[in-house]
Amino acid sequence: MHLPTDFRMQMSQLLQEESDSFFATYDEEPSRGLRMNALKLSPQDGKQRLPFALTPIPWADTGFFYDHHRDRPGKHVFHAAGLYYIQDPSAMAPAEALDPQPGERVLDLCAAPGGKTTQLAAKMQGDGILIANEISRERRKALIENLERCGVKNAIVLGEDPHHLTTRFAGWFDRILIDAPCSGEGMFRKDPATMERWSLRSTQAAAELQQSILEATAPMLKTGGRLVYSTCTFNPSENESIIQQFLGNHPEFQIREVPGSNHFSPARPDWAHANPSLDLAARLWPHRLRGEGHFLCVLEKKAGEEGARQKPGKLPPVHKEALHVFNQFVNETLTSSNFFPGPYTLFGDHLYHVPAELPSLKGLVVERPGLHLGQAKRKHFAPSHALALALQPDQVQRKLNFSPEDDQLQRYLRGEALPCQGEKGWTLVTVDYFPLGWGKVSGGLLKNHYPKWLRSEII
Numbered sequence: 472m473h474l475p476t477d478f479r480m481q482m483s484q485l486l487q488e489e490s491d492s493f494f495a496t497y498d499e500e501p502s503r504g505l506r507m508n509a510l511k512l513s514p515q516d517g518k519q520r521l522p523f524a525l526t527p528i529p530w531a532d533t534g535f536f537y538d539h540h541r542d543r544p545g546k547h548v549f550h551a552a553g554l555y556y557i558q559d560p561s562a563m564a565p566a567e568a569l570d571p572q573p574g575e576r577v578l579d580l581c582a583a584p585g586g587k588t589t590q591l592a593a594k595m596q597g598d599g600i601l602i603a604n605e606i607s608r609e610r611r612k613a614l615i616e617n618l619e620r621c622g623v624k625n626a627i628v629l630g631e632d633p634h635h636l637t638t639r640f641a642g643w644f645d646r647i648l649i650d651a652p653c654s655g656e657g658m659f660r661k662d663p664a665t666m667e668r669w670s671l672r673s674t675q676a677a678a679e680l681q682q683s684i685l686e687a688t689a690p691m692l693k694t695g696g697r698l699v700y701s702t703c704t705f706n707p708s709e710n711e712s713i714i715q716q717f718l719g720n721h722p723e724f725q726i727r728e729v730p731g732s733n734h735f736s737p738a739r740p741d742w743a744h745a746n747p748s749l750d751l752a753a754r755l756w757p758h759r760l761r762g763e764g765h766f767l768c769v770l771e772k773k774a775g776e777e778g779a780r781q782k783p784g785k786l787p788p789v790h791k792e793a794l795h796v797f798n799q800f801v802n803e804t805l806t807s808s809n810f811f812p813g814p815y816t817l818f819g820d821h822l823y824h825v826p827a828e829l830p831s832l833k834g835l836v837v838e839r840p841g842l843h844l845g846q847a848k849r850k851h852f853a854p855s856h857a858l859a860l861a862l863q864p865d866q867v868q869r870k871l872n873f874s875p876e877d878d879q880l881q882r883y884l885r886g887e888a889l890p891c892q893g894e895k896g897w898t899l900v901t902v903d904y905f906p907l908g909w910g911k912v913s914g915g916l917l918k919n920h921y922p923k924w925l926r927s928e929i930i
């Protein structure tokens with residue numbers, strides 16, 4: 472692999488005698504990882520069910536290495552059912568270190584395409600509020616698709632500059648992840664396009680942006696809360712220097728040991744003329760573990776301004792007709808009316824289930840105010856794909872189940888209608904009893920409601 476000359480010089484100077492083994496990794500293939508989605512199944516269950524050769528990733532309790540010469544998990548129907556997320560093994564470390572708990576308020580500030588958001592959501596088990604923010608409109612599409620596929624129910628997707636969130640969410644979050652935009656040096660091997668964009672100037676620009684993002688974020692963490700800062704670059708100016716400068720400006724923050732740090736290498740404060748205690752942060756090196764290059768640092772807020780508590784925001788009222796068609800759908804399709812008790816909100820004619828106690832989102836770019844339930848049309852309700860994937864099979868009155876090898880299933884995934892003698896109405900199509908999408912039975916036929924934009928995904 473032809474590395475940029477300045478990058479090669481920089482890494483040789485930093486790593487010295489270790490640089491040969493570091494550069495040798497560019498002639499090797501990256502390790503591949505997938506993370507079992509604990510919203511759908513346990514790692515043990517997944518290891519038994521998935522037809523792939525899997526070995527555990529030591530630093531991620533739901534992560535596994537797979538052999539991409541043997542298996543193509545991204546093409547399997549279980550991927551479409553959200554049973555796992557394909558993710559670089561090193562990229563699993565920051566969410567492990569943040570370790571959010573059910574019931575907490577969590578912010579993923581730079582979220583797309585959602586690898587870490589879906590990991591945080593799995594740890595929260597659908598309980599609490601997860602705000603996934605992504606400034607790029609284009610990248611938010613992938614984020615939403617991944618949240619839906621993984622069956623995440625408690626996420627709100629915003630599209631804001633972090634500075635617009637600071638006052639609104641002052642002292643509000645228990646945990647915050649800043650997986651910062653960076654020069655991407657740790658990804659050259661896996662994604663050579665990153666290399667084309669790299670220059671010494673791009674690392675400086677990234678460092679300025681990271682500093683400003685971190686400053687905007689600090690007030691949003693509550694006292695006693697945890698913040699994880701991570702990048703996928705080796706450059707000390709985007710890693711140790713950022714933390715050093717931040718801690719200089721914020722004595723209320725303290726650096727903490729990275730949980731599971733025995734799997735990683737200590738950070739290098741000496742490369743940034745920084746306080747030696749910064750070696751509590753961690754570096755993940757491709758020549759020392761099976762994964763790409765990453766940096767992560769755990770910070771805790773000891774004291775400081777709590778910020779004014781925001782009252783739960785008032786949502787625009789949902790008109791009676793919309794609630795009527797939704798309730799009708801619930802009565803006809805689900806096994807209880809208690810699964811989605813509200814509150815609700817409408818965007819146009821799209822109905823969302825919103826986490827209670829959400830501060831007002833007025834004036835913010837809101838891409839998803841909660842779980843998309845579906846479209847409230849004049850006379851009926853059309854359930855969303857997000858709802859199908861967020862349900863458990865025992866929560867619906869009618870389902871049509873297939874084994875992964877069934878030809879009928881391939882036809883469903885291609886968008887074809889299927890013969891079906893089942894009862895009339897909305898029917899959840901499942902693979903091995905994991906939801907895949909909707910169909911609607913009428914006159915001996917299942918009309919296909921698998922989303923058009925997903926139909927080409929599976930061979």
Ligand SMILES: C[S@@+](CC[C@H](N)C(=O)[O-])C[C@H]1O[C@@H](n2cnc3c(N)ncnc32)[C@H](O)[C@@H]1O
Pocket residue numbers: 562580581582583584585586587588605606607610632633650651652653680684
């Ligand atoms: C490293 S990526 C995030 C990857 C993501 N956390 C994951 O695990 O899938 C960094 C993200 O920061 C976003 N970003 C770029 N500029 C930003 C800014 N000024 N403020 C916040 N985020 C920004 C990028 O669009 C990008 O999606």
